[in-house]
Amino acid sequence: MARRRAKKRDESVRANQILTAADALFGEQGYDAISVRDVAEAAGVNKALVFYYFDNKEALFERVMARYYAAHEQALRDALAEDGTVAERLHRLMDGYVDFIATHQNFPRFVQQQVASRGPALTLIGENLAGLQRFIEQALGDLVPATGPLAARQFFLTFSASVINHFTYAEALAPAWGTDPLSAEGIAERRAHLHWLVDALLAALEKA
Amino acid sequence: MARRRAKKRDESVRANQILTAADALFGEQGYDAISVRDVAEAAGVNKALVFYYFDNKEALFERVMARYYAAHEQALRDALAEDGTVAERLHRLMDGYVDFIATHQNFPRFVQQQVASRGPALTLIGENLAGLQRFIEQALGDLVPATGPLAARQFFLTFSASVINHFTYAEALAPAWGTDPLSAEGIAERRAHLHWLVDALLAALEKA
DNA sequence: GTTGGGTTTGACCGAACGGTTAACATATGC
């Protein structure tokens, strides 16, 4: 009974209203550009209620991020669950990453915001990236050396950047491209490019 | 004489003190996280003087960005001036881009900040990216189709992301990597990876 | 029908924000 009440506070309708509003606003304009008043107003809730459910603005933001990390890790784990050839595993990994980001487009925005402005979530992001890197290292196996320009970490950076920036730079690129990079066709084209990229790099690796 | 005085205001020692301080602070913590007071204090100048030399905070930021764009365009133009094989041209372009960003590390931070938070400089950045894309299209020539997953714009995004994110994510990656990505060795390793990347992709393109 | 605990609110707080102003300093031209 006591436990049920304690849980209630976390899962309450209000708390989720606030989290959803905060997610949308922070994602759109950035943490610093959004006030707690903005969040409360968008959530249709009194400002004091935000502080009733969350310790402060920063804790609210961390809770917004936390929702993504659980889903993020699960998505990647699923993508690498079954085995197969290196190419198959990497294709699945890229697909899983694209899918995850495509359905959670605010997530990479948060990451870039934090990284570019040295936000408080930077260490958390670092740990998350390290985990992601381990997936790539695992998938590449002993196909690449431990250090140097062909090290797994270099491929990780190239791959993750190629996925993430498609979404984060989409709005800036849209005018130059004819089509919208975030449309279904735009994402499909990018996905096909990423698959080709993986195959091309694997071919080059095997030749050496 | 009148012109000399008008120019003086732009090139004054004070104005440059303020611009340099604003550059460092905005780059470190982001536009919204820095107050005009912070800038004035770091520049060793009275806050009102900032408004004497610049219309407002946003205009100050735009002037900080403007200093980069001139240098940026020149650096790329130089990198593509001489001709040669496609591989040579792309290597030079990558080197030029890496060099420019390595010596102006705040620049990609500004870009990511603006892009991730839909800042006012977004359209300016879009035009800049479009120009950069044209360089890649020019270098790739008729090696790639006009549309689809192997279109020049896809390669542009992959290349630029692979360069930019090395610098913007360096701080988050440093713990997972043994070395510091921003050290001379770290940058050299990335540069070597990028060269290998270009060669691998060109080899795959020519095979098709 | 009243008590009591979780929930919600409006009113309030000090601090910091971007920006202004009027006075003061300094150099320049005559």
Place this chain on the structure above:
DNA sequence: GCATATGTTAACCGTTCGGTCAAACCCAAC
């Protein structure tokens, strides 16, 4: 040496910020 334009300052302005608080509200349990 005086007038004039430029450079610099401290003090101040209204507004918004993150955060607090006591009172009101709601509703289930007795």
